Structures are given as C-alpha cells and as structure tokens.
Amino acid sequence: MKRIMITLIGTAVVLCAAAPAFAEEELAPLKIELPEKSFMGTPLDYWSEQLEFSFKPREPFMAPAGTELVSKGKPVTSSDKTPSMGKLSMITDGDKGFQEKSIVELDRGLQWVQIDLEKKHEIYAILVWHYHMSERVYFDVIVQVSNDPDFTEGVKTLFNNDHDNSSGLGVGKDPEYIESNEGRLIDGKGKVARYVRLFSNGNTENERNHYIEVEVWGIPAE
Ligand SMILES: [Ca+2]
Numbered sequence: 111m112k113r114i115m116i117t118l119i120g121t122a123v124v125l126c127a128a129a130p131a132f133a134e135e136e137l138a139p140l141k142i143e144l145p146e147k148s149f150m151g152t153p154l155d156y157w158s159e160q161l162e163f164s165f166k167p168r169e170p171f172m173a174p175a176g177t178e179l180v181s182k183g184k185p186v187t188s189s190d191k192t193p194s195m196g197k198l199s200m201i202t203d204g205d206k207g208f209q210e211k212s213i214v215e216l217d218r219g220l221q222w223v224q225i226d227l228e229k230k231h232e233i234y235a236i237l238v239w240h241y242h243m244s245e246r247v248y249f250d251v252i253v254q255v256s257n258d259p260d261f262t263e264g265v266k267t268l269f270n271n272d273h274d275n276s277s278g279l280g281v282g283k284d285p286e287y288i289e290s291n292e293g294r295l296i297d298g299k300g301k302v303a304r305y306v307r308l309f310s311n312g313n314t315e316n317e318r319n320h321y322i323e324v325e326v327w328g329i330p331a332e
C-alpha cells in the first residue's frame with residue numbers, strides 16, 4: 111500500500127511539472143465592455159433567407175490568455191475621407207454609445223474603413239458596432255485582414271455575408287444579422303496581420319454606412 115501511494119505522488123509531481131508547457135494554450139474569456147442598450151425605434155421590418163435570429167446573449171468568447179484590446183486609439187482610414195457625420199478617429203476611441211454624437215456616417219454604396227494596428231498581431235477577435243439605436247441590418251459586411259495596407263496581397267477574409275457577390279469581393283456564406291449593443295464578434299482565428307478592413311453597403315433604413323466602434327483583440331506578434 112505504501113508503495114502505491116509513493117507511485118501516485120510521483121505521478122502527481124510529473125503532471126505538475128509538465129503544466130507550464132501547456133500554459134501558452136491557456137484560454138480566457140475576452141473582457142468585452144458592452145455599451146448601454148437602446149430601446150428606441152420601431153422593430154425591424156425585414157426578412158431574408160440569410161438573416162440570423164438570435165435572442166440569446168452572446169456566450170463568452172475564449173481566446174489565448176494575454177489577448178487584449180489592441181485597436182484603441184489606432185489610426186483609421188476609409189474609402190470615404192470626409193464622413194458626413196463624425197470623424198474617422200471615433201471608430202477606435204472606445205465610445206460605443208448608440209447616440210448620434212457617437213456615430214460616424216459614411217457615403218452611400220460599398221465603403222470600407224481600415225484600422226492600422228501599427229504592427230503585426232495575432233488577431234483573435236474583431237468586434238464591430240455599426241449602429242444600435244434601433245434594429246437594422248447592414249449589407250455586404252465583409253471583414254478582412256492583411257499586412258498590405260492596400261489589401262492587394264495576402265488578404266484573408268474572416269467574415270463575408272455578401273451572398274450575391276454584389277461587392278465583387280467574392281460570394282460570402284456568413285449570415286446577415288441584426289445590429290445590437292453586443293456588436294458583432296468575428297473570430298480572428300489567430301491570423302497574423304497589421305491591418306483590418308471592414309466593408310459594408312448600406313442598411314435596411316438607408317443607403318449609407320455607419321460605424322460606432324471597431325475593436326480588434328489580439329497579441330503582438332513581433
Ligand atoms: Ca467610437
């Protein structure tokens with residue numbers, strides 16, 4: 111009996127000693143801060159075969175321990191250099207309120223915004239709040255990452271709900287979704303990139319494009 115005990119203790123010691131080798135794989139939930147919910151506006155009158163209905167709060171998103179918000183205050187550029195409301199820097203300023211003062215409005219048609227993380231990161235999640243004062247669906251939502259600021263080379267697409275390829279960026283199979291104060295979380299899958307580009311092409315209320323905030327969560331890769 112005594113010998114068995116010693117063997118067991120020996121095994122336990124070996125397991126403990128091996129634990130640090132797995133520390134890199136340790137996952138933790140992202141500490142996403144959600145803005146206040148709006149109860150304004152009329153319910154959405156829109157349906158499509160691609161529309162996702164979700165009435166449950168989002169599950170915590172697990173990412174490697176050490177994953178942090180890496181986009182706060184980072185430079186933002188856009189296909190529309192002169193927004194008709196707000197300014198591009200508001201997209202990474204941390205303010206996610208639904209009120210008009212927090213909204214950046216871009217031109218009609220397919221437009222993009224791009225965040226420069228200023229160095230390469232392993233990207234684990236991208237969150238986007240287009241608009242959440244009332245229920246809306248934005249069209250042709252496409253999220254890409256690259257190390258090329260012009261997005262001509264090494265482009266990886268992480269989300270695409272352009273089912274008819276009206277954007278010309280390829281057919282996407284992701285769902286259309288109703289905007290809310292939770293924002294949309296896009297899995298970054300640990301892709302290594304410096305730039306994040308997000309497209310949209312109008313919404314169920316009008317032809318314009320809006321952003322309140324974009325968050326990129328990751329770990330510096332260099
Ligand atoms: Ca903002």
Ligand SMILES: [Ca+2]
Pocket residue numbers: 249250271272273274275276277
């Ligand atoms: Ca489309």
